[in-house]
Amino acid sequence: MPTTIRDLRPNDPADAESVVRVRRAALPFMISTAPGVAFELACAHPAKRYRLLVAESADGQVIGTAQVGIVYDSPEPGQGFVNAYVDPARRGLGAGSALLRAAEEHLAAEGAKDSYAWVLDEPPHRAFAGRHGYHPSRSAHFLRLDLTTAALPALPRNLPAGVELRTASAFAADPRPLFEADAATSLDEPGDVAVEFDDYEDWLRHTWNNPYLDRSLTSVVLVDGEVAAFTAAHTDGATRYSSAMTGTLRGFRGLGMAKLAKNDSLLRARAAGYTQAFTGNDTGNGPMLAVNTWFGYEVCATETRFTKRLETLR
Ligand SMILES: CC(C)(COP(=O)(O)OP(=O)(O)OC[C@H]1O[C@@H](n2cnc3c(N)ncnc32)[C@H](O)[C@@H]1OP(=O)(O)O)[C@@H](O)C(=O)NCCC(=O)NCCS
Known part of the structure; x- marks a missing residue:
């Protein structure tokens, strides 16, 4: 049957x-x-x-x-x-x-008009996509870090003047600064379909109130009281932690802000008992891959985005 x-x-x-x-x-x-x-x-x-x-x-x-x-x-x-x-x-x-x-x-x-699909970069999966009329476009890596053995650096004793670390829990009363940082940095995330969002209520619904989001493991770097960088932590509530988005505002890039946010978040995740950290990065995202490689993340799989033009019905 x-x-x-x-x-x-x-x-x-x-x-x-x-x-x-x-x-x-x-x-x-x-x-x-x-x-x-x-x-x-x-x-x-x-x-x-x-x-x-x-x-x-x-x-x-x-x-x-x-x-x-x-x-x-x-x-x-x-x-x-x-x-x-x-x-x-x-x-x-x-x-x-x-x-x-x-x-x-x-x-x-x-x-x-178009259909986009992530496909594991292995011959049977690629062949399946090809047979169904899909063509490869860009690729992304899954990376993994074993938190039980990772040599995570300790946080600097003294942060530079004006720099502070917070968790997303500190924004519970007003998460709008995190929404704005997420919207601004997502514009620069490499991808084949551009994404632009400005709907705060929608963001609250599916990002802020997402059950995978752990606010106490989501770290935010403030510079003079403004959000400069953040890393959003998703977990399964048991052993697995995953980076949902890391972003640094344009004026603060190349200063180690993403590393600082992620360092804080990974240390918290390990202290909370998470044993494996995952993330997914576009293969062309040099800065993010540099940050993750610095922490010791290793590529564990690659996916290719396939696309197909659809016959529209209306
Ligand atoms: C990726 C991003 C978060 C990095 O933030 P950042 O605060 O500038 O990162 P840091 O300063 O902590 O570290 C950047 C590292 O990338 C390296 N780097 C910068 N440009 C690079 C490039 N084109 N290729 C390779 N490495 C690069 C830097 O040398 C630095 O590594 P080092 O400290 O070992 O020298 C930031 O560029 C961003 O917000 N991008 C848009 C959103 C995005 O793509 N997020 C990731 C989604 S998966």
Whole structure:
């Protein structure tokens, strides 16, 4: 019997757990928890037209999943994305093709012109993308740091005059300065689809209130009371820590601000019992890769972004 594609059942923790199981098996470098999966769906901006698809085998097991939507915060309209993952133990049953077909139908129905997909940089995955009409564009590395053995530097005893460290918890009453820093530095993050955001309420919903965000591990560097740099920490609440975004405002780059923020955050993460740190960097992001390499992060996998022009349905 063929694989069935359906939407994730919202408010069904067991369904969300199945998605977590598949994602962890297919891409262990990404943090995923059932509350996080449920939140992705619940907090999505209406313009994202977001769907979380699952592929069910004939025996009723979830064997694959895909995130599909529109990059609604891009200045270029009509950019869609699909990231599909199939349980490595259940490949070859048609789940990937079925997920991709359903995703592209959804994107085309929502008026997307292009579909972008992250694909693991391994021959079977690249061949799969090619067979489905996708062409490679840019690449990104996943990097890993073993926090149990990493030689993390101690924080400087005395910070330069005017420089202070805070955590995001200190911004609980008014997180707007962090929103502004995130929006300004995201403009300079290399990528194939430009992202520009200015909707504070939307940011509060999906970034500030994200269940993966650990405010006490998210570090912020202030210079004369203004945010100069930050690093946002996501965790699975157990052993895994992941950098969601590191940014330094343009006027403060090249001064060691990102290193300082990340140093503080990694030390806190280790003290809190996290054992593995992950991050993802565009292969062309020289400064961020330099910072991460300095801490001892090593590349553990590479993904290539593939893209395809869609036949629009409207
Ligand atoms: C990446 C970013 C956070 C770095 O911030 P920063 O405060 O300037 O970083 P630091 O000063 O702590 O360290 C920068 C390091 O990059 C190195 N560097 C700078 N430009 C470089 C380049 N083009 N290629 C390689 N290394 C470079 C510096 O020499 C320095 O390393 P060193 O101290 O060992 O010499 C900042 O450029 C930024 O906000 N970029 C836009 C957002 C972004 O891409 N974030 C990462 C998302 S994954």
